[in-house]
Amino acid sequence: MALLDTVLSTVGKTSGVTAAALLDGVTGLSYAEYGAPEPAQDAQEIAHLAVMHLNRAGFTGELESIVVTTAAHHHVTTRVDRQGDPLLLFALVDRDRTNITWALRDLAEHTDRLLS
Amino acid sequence: MNDPVQDILVSLRDRVMGVSETVLATVDGLVVAADADKTHPESMAALAAAAISLGHRLADQATTGTLRQLTAQCSAGHVIVTAVGNRALLAVVTDEGVDGLAFDREIPTVVDDLKKILAQDTA
Amino acid sequence: MSQETPAARNIPALLAALHAEKRSGAVLVSGTPGGVIHVRDGMVVGMETPGAPGVEVLLLKSHRITEDDWTAARATGTDPARLGLELVAQGLLGARELEVIGQAALFDAAFALALTSPDGWEMTAPRPLLDTGAAIPPDRLVTENTRRIRLLSNERGATARFARDRPDPAPAARDPQRTARLSPRHRTLLTAADGRRTPRDIAFTLGRGLFAVMLDLRDLLALGLLQSPSVTLAGRPSTAPRTPLSASTATPQPSATPLPRRKP
Numbered sequence: 001m002a003l004l005d006t007v008l009s010t011v012g013k014t015s016g017v018t019a020a021a022l023l024d025g026v027t028g029l030s031y032a033e034y035g036a037p038e039p040a041q042d043a044q045e046i047a048h049l050a051v052m053h054l055n056r057a058g059f060t061g062e063l064e065s066i067v068v069t070t071a072a073h074h075h076v077t078t079r080v081d082r083q084g085d086p087l088l089l090f091a092l093v094d095r096d097r098t099n100i101t102w103a104l105r106d107l108a109e110h111t112d113r114l115l116s
Numbered sequence: 117m118n119d120p121v122q123d124i125l126v127s128l129r130d131r132v133m134g135v136s137e138t139v140l141a142t143v144d145g146l147v148v149a150a151d152a153d154k155t156h157p158e159s160m161a162a163l164a165a166a167a168i169s170l171g172h173r174l175a176d177q178a179t180t181g182t183l184r185q186l187t188a189q190c191s192a193g194h195v196i197v198t199a200v201g202n203r204a205l206l207a208v209v210t211d212e213g214v215d216g217l218a219f220d221r222e223i224p225t226v227v228d229d230l231k232k233i234l235a236q237d238t239a
Numbered sequence: 240m241s242q243e244t245p246a247a248r249n250i251p252a253l254l255a256a257l258h259a260e261k262r263s264g265a266v267l268v269s270g271t272p273g274g275v276i277h278v279r280d281g282m283v284v285g286m287e288t289p290g291a292p293g294v295e296v297l298l299l300k301s302h303r304i305t306e307d308d309w310t311a312a313r314a315t316g317t318d319p320a321r322l323g324l325e326l327v328a329q330g331l332l333g334a335r336e337l338e339v340i341g342q343a344a345l346f347d348a349a350f351a352l353a354l355t356s357p358d359g360w361e362m363t364a365p366r367p368l369l370d371t372g373a374a375i376p377p378d379r380l381v382t383e384n385t386r387r388i389r390l391l392s393n394e395r396g397a398t399a400r401f402a403r404d405r406p407d408p409a410p411a412a413r414d415p416q417r418t419a420r421l422s423p424r425h426r427t428l429l430t431a432a433d434g435r436r437t438p439r440d441i442a443f444t445l446g447r448g449l450f451a452v453m454l455d456l457r458d459l460l461a462l463g464l465l466q467s468p469s470v471t472l473a474g475r476p477s478t479a480p481r482t483p484l485s486a487s488t489a490t491p492q493p494s495a496t497p498l499p500r501r502k503p
């Protein structure tokens with residue numbers, strides 16, 4: 001099993017996470033997946049559009065995370081820092097099993113150690 | 117109308133992936149034509165002429181026959197100098213990912229075409 | 240194990256056949272650009288082509304790994320295939336990061352090769368390859384290429400033309416107020432697009448993927464900061480052996496007849 005698949009299954013053990021994917025922030029290429037993260041590439045496009053619009057509005061910092069909330073889920077997209085084109089960690093979070101603050105905190109812990 | 121020599125240099129960049137700059141120079145190091153932006157054609161012409169003349173002597177010294185081409189392989193690209201008849205030479209700057217097969221395929225035709233055009237120079 | 244090349248009508252069909260038979264080897268593709276596809280137990284583990292930057296270029300040109308560290312890792316006498324792992328062992332690169340870069344380079348090479356039709360291919364014994372841990376089933380390469388081509392233009396021919404284009408900065412690119420509102424990544428790209436470089440050339444210059452560069456170029460074209468290049472060419476001097484000019488031709492003689500004048 002590839003190293004990236006192993007790390008994604010660890011992300012999958014986070015409470016409330018039902019699916020996850022590690023994506024390229026520019027190309028949307030999925031490097032590794034856990035479960036069935038179908039909305040992942042849409043989430044990357046949303047993140048890309050958000051950054052383009054924020055830049056146009058004069059915002060020059062880096063995007064940290066985007067949360068899209070539907071009736072049952074939070075679609076959480078967080079940036080994974082690295083030199084070069086950014087990576088995104090996408091997670092589908094069950095609203096009934098955790099709250100967004102905990103989920104964001106848990107995912108942030110993963111993103112810090114993801115590339116080592 | 118475009119100059120045919122210039123067209124040949126530009127088309128080499130189109131036909132071979134990784135070719136970024138070319139300078140056609142006389143053997144005494146003067147620029148004839150250049151398709152260059154980052155390199156200084158005058159300096160490139162002078163250095164390429166000096167390099168190829170050293171190359172001829174190197175080949176002589178090592179008794180390895182006639183010099184065909186001189187390549188400087190660098191960490192971020194290559195400089196390839198080829199003789200164009202006995203009057204001129206062609207210096208090509210490429211990146212490290214240059215399509216070597218396409219380069220080897222195209223360069224004899226390019227040299228031949230350039231030779232024919234330059235042969236018409238009588239004054 | 241037979242080293243015979245399975246009959247196939249195109250590269251994806253060939254890779255699918257190699258996958259089904261769990262074969263190992265290298266597929267040499269000839270074309271513009273050509274390339275090498277490395278297959279291990281039916282999985283695609285690497286691809287190299289002049290059409291897209293490989294792992295070495297991605298690491299070095301992006302300054303992720305310095306030239307000195309790279310040379311030092313090579314000097315340890317390690318098998319070139321294990322060079323990436325050597326960088327990981329020295330703590331210069333994360334093992335997962337290497338896998339990300341390996342996968343990115345592989346998919347990018349597959350995209351570059353999919354833009355033109357190959358002249359032909361042949362199967363050989365396995366060839367040396369910088370190991371990154373990437374192993375991709377060939378059908379994923381096909382679906383990803385379809386997604387990429389659709390994202391850029393919906394059609395392979397138009398995407399291939401875009402890949403050969405040499406975009407030039409538009410007048411708006413000189414407006415600091417406009418460029419200040421770009422991400423640092425887009426700003427860097429804008430300085431690399433000089434009207435001479437194709438997306439592939441820019442990718443090699445910056446140590447980024449070809450497809451990533453094309454997507455960002457598309458953003459800049461849409462913002463009106465880039466345009467298609469204009470062609471300006473000049474004549475050339477003669478290469479004929481130089482003879483000293485005689486005095487009579489060196490100084491122009493004043494003409495006997497006066498210059499024509501326009502009459503109202």
